[in-house]
Amino acid sequence: MKKYAKNPNTVASKLDDELVMIDIDLGKYFSMNSIASSIWEYIDTPKTKEEICDELLNEYAVDRATCTQEVTLFLEELIQMKLVNEVT
Amino acid sequence: MASHPNSSVSFSKELQLLLNCLSNKGPTDSTQLAGISETKLIELIQTHRIISQVRGPLSTFSEGGLQEKLNGIYSANKFTQLKFAAELIKINKAFSSQNIDHLALKGPVLSQEIYNDPSERTSRDLDIFIRVDQLDPSLAILKELGYELLTKFSTPKQKQAIVKHYHHMELYHSDENVLLELHWKLSSSKGNSISAEELWSKSTVIPFAGGAIRTLSKEHQLQYLCMHGALHSFFRLQWLTDLHRLFGQISLDEIDALYAATEISEARVCLNASLLLLSELYGFDVPEKITKDADRFSKRIVQISLREIAANTSMDRKKSRWRTTLYNHKVHYSISGIRGLIGSIFSRNVRPKNWQIFAFPDSLFFLNHVFSRFIWLFGKLKRKAP
Structure with missing residues (x-):
């Protein structure tokens, strides 16, 4: 099953409820809202989509189907921005 | 104006309010912000580089306008510090790949150590310590990374003079807008300082932004920050705030051990002065033995520092360059004796x-x-x- 891991070439920090980060090589800044930053924290160690959803379901009032759909979209976006890598 | 018990120095209302924030004494209600000049307060926060440390306590009781300004300064600072951290990682990788021994001083690494966040402390530059015999290859790598040397020299004797009388060279990356100081000594002081070999042998590797980076040992970090602050007469409260947090992380026994370790070096005077200032301005609990043993040199640095802190709005410092130079000579004399004074005058x-x-x-x-x-x-x- 596919796992998702952070691109190690980033430095991140909390800015109130948001997470802000910089891509070291590109020098580009990104920011994430509180749910997105929770996902970012979960993937400190590589995790599957299901494992990420398990964590989110513990923290937020959401059903599994919606959660999986949102997480999938978000991870695709992060992969496109090269902030997250797929690992096996 | 509030006078300090051990000195004739008076602090403005705004400065006193910031000191209360830094020593966790307030403000406790919005009346303590009455009569405060917002402009002066913001100027002091930026001059003393303490936005991250005072935004929280001030925001609780401040009105919309001030709160917005504080949040704006804090956000801008956060992005700048993230850029510094990213730049430090690039340099760390480049130096490591070419086997250049290097230590990260202050900046994002100190921020990580104090706040567990590389971007929480304000820096205006990066500081990297190298071995003096690796100066040329280090400069070549930095040039390749886009840095331009600001401390210019064109003959061997000029380079030799810089290496002898200075402790760092300045470089600037114009695309990234990053200033870098490349150090081969910890300070310009001519006295009995910590030897480079001792620094390297006790240096330590810490986790940093998903990787690792080498920096000073805890003991040398504290000695260095005390010395750096004292040599600058602690004119920025940020330096005392760093020490307040770091000393707060260790026990009184460890402070005693540090005190004993500095017995024969000039670091003792700086350590004494720093602890006396922390006790006076931050209410830090200093072991009695240290306050009792404090000599006239440490006390002189404390007096000079209190005057410099009181005078440190950016405008006042520009007006008083001569006074600052005189204080600087006095501090060098207090730390390293006549040798320090001559060195300080000659290096000018x-x-x-x-x-x-x-x-x-x-x-x-x-x-x-x-x-x-x-x-x-x-x-x-x-x-x-x-």
Whole structure:
């Protein structure tokens, strides 16, 4: 099953409820809202989509189907921005 | 104005409010912000580089306008510090790949150590310590990364003079807007300082932004920060705030051990002065033995520092350059005795900027020192001429 891991070439920090980060090589800044930053924290160690959803379901009032759909979209976006890598 | 018990120095209401925030004494209600000049407060926060430390306590009781300004400064600072952290990681990788030994000083690494966040502390530059015999390859790597040398030299004697009388060279990355200081000594002090070999042997690797980076040992970190602050008469509260947090992380027994370790070095005077200032301004609990043993040199640094802190709005410091120079000589004398004073006066005659205006050849290099003031004046007049 596919796992998702952070691109190690980033430095991140909390800015109130948001997470802000910089891509070291590109020098580009990104920011994430509180749910997105929770996902970012979960993937400190590589995790599957299901494992990420398990964590989110513990923290937020959401059903599994919606959660999986949102997480999938978000991870695709992060992969496109090269902030997250797929690992096996 | 509030007077301090052990000195004749008075602090403005705004400065006192910031000190209360830094020592966790307030503000406790919105009345304590009454009569405070917002402009002056913001100027002080930026001059003392303490936005991250005072935004929380001030925001609780401040009105919309001030709160918005504080949040704006804090956000801008956060992005700048993230860029510094990213740049440090790039340099760390480049130096490691070419086997250049290096230690990260202050900046994002200190921020990580104190706040567990590389971007929480305000820095205006990066500081990297290298072995002096690796200066040339280090400069070559930094040039490749896009840095331009600001401390310019063009002959072997000029380079030799910089290495002898200075402790770092300045470089600037114009695309990234990052200033970097490349150090081969911890300070310009001529006294009995920590040896480079001791620094390297006790240095330690810490986790940093998903990787690792080498920095000073805890003991040397504290000694360095005390010395750095004392040499600058602690004119920025940020330096005392760093020490307040770091000393707060260790036990009184560890402070005693540090005190014993500095017995024969000039670091003792700086450690004493730092702890006395922390006790006076932050209410830090200092072991009695240290306050009792404090000599006149430490006390003199405390007095000078209190005056410099009180005077430190950016405008006041510009007006008082001569006073600052005099204080600087006094501090060097207090830390390193007559040798420190002579070194401090002499090093003012080694001016790499002069060499861009006029430089004697290496065979007559000493004349650069002798005529230093004249060349400086000539350069100044030349710039003013239409």
